[in-house]
Amino acid sequence: xxxxxxxxxxxxxxxxxxxxxxxxxxxxxxxxxxxxxxxxxxxxxxxxxxxxxxxxxxxxxxxxxxxxxxxxxxxxxxxxxxxxxxxxxxxxxxxxxxxxxxxxxxxxxxxxxxxxxxxxxxxxxxxxxxxxxxxxxxxxxxxxxxxxxxxxxxxxxxxxxxxxxxxxxxxxxxxxxxxxxxxxxxxxxxxxxxxxxxxxxxxxxxxxxxxxxxxxxxxxxxxxxxxxxxxxxxxxxxxxxxxxxxxxxxxxxxxxxxxxxxxxxxxxxxxxxxxxxxxxxxxxxxxxxxxxxx
Numbered sequence: 278x279x280x281x282x283x284x285x286x287x288x289x290x291x292x293x294x295x296x297x298x299x300x301x302x303x304x305x306x307x308x309x310x311x312x313x314x315x316x317x318x319x320x321x322x323x324x325x326x327x328x329x330x331x332x333x334x335x336x337x338x339x340x341x342x343x344x345x346x347x348x349x350x351x352x353x354x355x356x357x358x359x360x361x362x363x364x365x366x367x368x369x370x371x372x373x374x375x376x377x378x379x380x381x382x383x384x385x386x387x388x389x390x391x392x393x394x395x396x397x398x399x400x401x402x403x404x405x406x407x408x409x410x411x412x413x414x415x416x417x418x419x420x421x422x423x424x425x426x427x428x429x430x431x432x433x434x435x436x437x438x439x440x441x442x443x444x445x446x447x448x449x450x451x452x453x454x455x456x457x458x459x460x461x462x463x464x465x466x467x468x469x470x471x472x473x474x475x476x477x478x479x480x481x482x483x484x485x486x487x488x489x490x491x492x493x494x495x496x497x498x499x500x501x502x503x504x505x506x507x508x509x510x511x512x513x514x515x516x517x518x519x520x521x522x523x524x525x526x527x528x529x530x531x532x533x534x535x536x537x538x539x540x541x542x543x544x545x546x547x548x549x550x551x552x553x554x555x556x557x558x559x560x561x562x563x564x565x566x567x568x569x570x571x
Contacts, residue, residue, distance in 0.1 A: 279313050280521060281357040282443040292356040300348055304559060307347075311340055311555055314357075317441070318364055319548040320517070324424055324436045325368045326375030329508050333548055335374060339367050341558065354450070361451040369429050376425055383426045383473040390419065390477065390487060393495040404504045408493075414502050415493040416480070417509040417543055423473065427466055434459065435466040439533075440540045442521035471536045481535045515545045 279291075292313070298306035318339055323332035342363050350359050381389065401408050424432050437443040437451065438459065445456040445463075452459060471481075479485045496502040518541035548554075 280442070281314060281317055281361065282437065282441050282447055282521070284444045284447060293352070296347065296350060296352075296356055300350075307344065307559065308552070308555055311344070312552070314360060315340065315555070316545070316547050320441070320546055321364060321433070321436055322368065323546055324421060324440070325429070325432060326377060327421060327425060328375040329546065331375035335368065335371065336548055337554070337558065338371070339364050340555075342367065344559070358450045362453065365433065365451055365453075368433060376422070380425050383423070383469065386423060386426050387473065387477045390492065393492050393499060395486075395488075395491040396494040396498075398490055399494050399497065399504075406504055406507065410507065410510050411497070411502060411504055412490050412493050414507050414510045415496045416489040418496065418502060419489070419492070420478075420480075420539055421509070421543070423470060426473075427470065431462070431466040431469070434462045435470065438463040439467065439537055440517055440521065440543070467533060467536075471533065474536055474539070478539075480539050509544055509546070511544070515547075517541050517543050517545045520545050 292310065295306045295310040295313075299310055315336065319332055319336045322335040322339075323329055326332055326335060343360060346363070350356065398408050399411065404411060424435065427435060434448065434452065437448045438445070443451065445460040448463070449456040449459040454462075474480075475482050477485055477487060479487045480489070493502065497504060518538075521541070
């Protein structure tokens with residue numbers, strides 16, 4: 278899969294060609310360009326706001342901005358830098374979305390997890406999906422919720438640098454900061470989140486009593502996991518670690534590896550009905566903004 282956050286994007290010329298064709302009214306080229314990046318934008322958005330439905334709206338808002346501003350792209354930077362700066366500015370400045378209004382501190386989040394009782398797994402005969410899927414949903418929901426305890430800027434830097442594999446250079450370009458500042462900011466986000474996980478999460482520290490299977494039924498009873506409407510897990514799952522580029526950082530990556538592995542094992546989500554939504558949006562924009570689309 279095309280990874281826009283690789284240090285060197287081998288097929289970056291494809292973006293350039295598609296942009297040029299789209300600026301000359303080629304609707305098919307514009308569709309291909311958007312679909313190359315849509316899932317990456319969506320995976321940033323869902324980790325910024327938690328709820329996939331809200332992330333769909335954020336993704337659509339970003340893509341409308343990208344499409345209507347495409348004529349202003351002059352090629353003075355890589356297209357991925359231009360595009361993800363729009364993403365960056367949007368998610369940092371948008372109104373509170375999804376689970377953000379309920380944001381907790383890491384301490385408060387830990388208290389909420391600890392207050393959830395340890396219970397036996399649900400009876401397989403009482404739930405509409407396989408129990409292991411519910412455990413996975415509980416795990417991904419809980420660890421995604423941890424990201425909401427970081428402030429927006431920390432959260433975005435962590436998503437780009439640790440989860441999606443942006444190097445310090447690429448991350449710095451997107452967030453319009455130096456590579457050193459990006460690395461230092463990522464280090465602070467890691468420190469805060471991983472210190473919490475080390476003291477709380479049994480996935481990375483076996484001495485912690487918290488276990489996903491023990492919390493699953495409690496999460497269901499509290500309404501955090503809905504067996505009839507799984508937010509993050511499907512029977513066929515593509516993982517972040519399978520699509521994001523591994524980035525060699527400092528020697529302390531060895532110490533961080535067990536923590537990062539939790540997030541790299543998250544699903545790499547696909548926004549639903551991508552093509553149908555995109556074509557309807559392009560038709561609306563063509564009418565509203567008079568875009569020259571063939």
